[in-house]
Amino acid sequence: MKKERNSREARNKITKLSERLFGDPTEIDADEATELLAAAGLNTSELEDRMYSRLYNEAQKYWMNQEPLPPLLKKALADLRPTTAPARNENELAQQAKSSIERLVETAKLLPALLQHQAPTFATAYRRKGNLTDSDKELIEEAKSDLQRKLRKIGNDNDI
Amino acid sequence: MENTQREPDFKSLIRRLTAFALRLFAEHGMPGAGAVLPGLGISAEDLAGKVLIEYCQGRIKHHASKGALITLLCTAVRNDFYDALDRAPHKREQVPDRANEDDENPNADLDAYADPSLCNPVVALDDEKYQAYVLKCLEDEPELREVCEAVFFLDVEKPSDIAHALGIPVAEVHNRRKKLQRRLIEYRLVRLS
Numbered sequence: 001m002k003k004e005r006n007s008r009e010a011r012n013k014i015t016k017l018s019e020r021l022f023g024d025p026t027e028i029d030a031d032e033a034t035e036l037l038a039a040a041g042l043n044t045s046e047l048e049d050r051m052y053s054r055l056y057n058e059a060q061k062y063w064m065n066q067e068p069l070p071p072l073l074k075k076a077l078a079d080l081r082p083t084t085a086p087a088r089n090e091n092e093l094a095q096q097a098k099s100s101i102e103r104l105v106e107t108a109k110l111l112p113a114l115l116q117h118q119a120p121t122f123a124t125a126y127r128r129k130g131n132l133t134d135s136d137k138e139l140i141e142e143a144k145s146d147l148q149r150k151l152r153k154i155g156n157d158n159d160i
Numbered sequence: 161m162e163n164t165q166r167e168p169d170f171k172s173l174i175r176r177l178t179a180f181a182l183r184l185f186a187e188h189g190m191p192g193a194g195a196v197l198p199g200l201g202i203s204a205e206d207l208a209g210k211v212l213i214e215y216c217q218g219r220i221k222h223h224a225s226k227g228a229l230i231t232l233l234c235t236a237v238r239n240d241f242y243d244a245l246d247r248a249p250h251k252r253e254q255v256p257d258r259a260n261e262d263d264e265n266p267n268a269d270l271d272a273y274a275d276p277s278l279c280n281p282v283v284a285l286d287d288e289k290y291q292a293y294v295l296k297c298l299e300d301e302p303e304l305r306e307v308c309e310a311v312f313f314l315d316v317e318k319p320s321d322i323a324h325a326l327g328i329p330v331a332e333v334h335n336r337r338k339k340l341q342r343r344l345i346e347y348r349l350v351r352l353s
Contacts, residue, residue, distance in 0.1 A: 011242045013287040018187060020311045021294070022341050023319075023334075025180050025234035030172040032338065033179035039346040040182045040204075042193040044175060047205065051174050054209045055216065072168075073216040079170035 052080040168229055170212075178208040180234045184241050186345045188285075189293050197244050207244075211236045245285060297344055304340045307333065 028036070034044055055076050062069050069077075087093035132140075181204035185195050196203045211233050214220045220236055222229045291312045298305045310316050310325045319333040326333070 007242075007246060007285065010285045010287060014187075014285070014290050015238065017287060017290065017311065018184075020317055021308060022183065022337055025176075025230055026228050028176050028179050028183075028230075030175055033172075033175035036179040036182060036342060036345055037175060037193075039342050040186075040191070040193045042178070042182070042205070047178060048171060048174060050205070051209055051212065054213060058213050058217065070216060070218050072218065075167055076170040076212070076216050080174070 048080050049082050052077065052082060055080065173230065173233070174208065174212060176230055177212060177233050177237060178205055180230075181205070181208045181237050181241070182345055183341055184238060187290070187294065188241075188245075191345055200244055200247070202244055207237050207240050211240065242285075294344065298340070301339075301343060304336055304343060307336045307340060 037044055037047065055073060059069055059073055059077060062073075081092075083096055083099050087096055182191075182193065185191065185204045190197070193203070193205070196206075211220065214236070215222070215233060220232065222232050226232065291308075294308055295305060295312075298308060306326055307322060310322050314325050316322050316325050319330050319337070323330040323333045
C-alpha cells in the first residue's frame, strides 16, 4: 500500500515538473510534433503506415465477427489509408491521380535548376607551388592534359 | 479545441500523440525512436498506438466538456507508461551488484553495468533523479539549464513566472521550452553520433 502511494506521489511530482518545463500536451501542435518525430529519428509517413497496419489488424477482428466497425476506427482507417493502397472507389482513384500529378508537377519544377549545371573547370593552382622539379612539372602537365581531354569529352557527350 | 462533434484528424493526432510519448520516454532516460522499456520491449510508438486503438474502439471516451482530446489521450499514454514501468521485470528482480559481476556469469544483465541514472528508468520515478537526468542532458546548454533550474529550484510554475525569475521575455521562455523538448528527445542520438 505504501509502495503504491509512493509510486503515485512520484508520478504526480514528475508530471507536475514535466508540465512546468514543457507545457501542456496541447502545446505540441502537428508541425512541432513532426519536428520532434524527426529529431527522434521517426519518419512521419512510415509512422502513419505502421499505425494504419495496427488499426487494420484491429478492424479485421470486427470483419471476422461480421460486426460493424466503430465509427472512429472507420474514420481513422480512412484518414490513414496509404496512397499506395489500391483504390476502392472513384473518389480514392481521383485522389490518387491528383497526388501523382502533384508529385510530377513538383518534380518538373525542379528540372530547370538541375539542368543549369556548369561544366567543370580545371584549376591549375599547382603553378603557384614552389619546390617543383622539372619532372614533377612534366607529370602535372601530363595529368592536366589528360583531365582537360576528359572534360572536353564530357562536354561533347552532354551536347549530344 | 477538439470536441465530440468535430471528427478528429487522425494524421495530426498520431503525430502529436507519438511526439508526446517520445518526450515521455526521453524525460525518463530513454530518448530516440528505438528506445523501449527494458524487459517489456514497449516503445513510445507502441504506447501511442495502443491508446489510439482504445480511443477508436470507444474504450477511451472523450467528452468536449472535459477538455481537449489530445490532453485526454496524452494522459492515457502517461498512465500506461507509468503502469508499464511498475510492471517492468527489472523492478521485480534484484539488480546484481556490479562489483561482484564477473565472467562466470556470461548472461548477467548488461543494464547493471550502465550508468543507472541514464539507463534504468526506475530511478527516474524519483523526482530528484528526474531532475538530475534532465540537467545532465543540458550540461552544454546554459540557457536551457536556466529554465530547468528555475522550475526545479525556484519552484516557479507559469512561463510568466519563469520569465520574471530569469529576467527574460515570456516569448523567450516559450522558445527555450521548445528547444529543451527537442534537445531532450535527441539527446542520446547526438551523443552517439
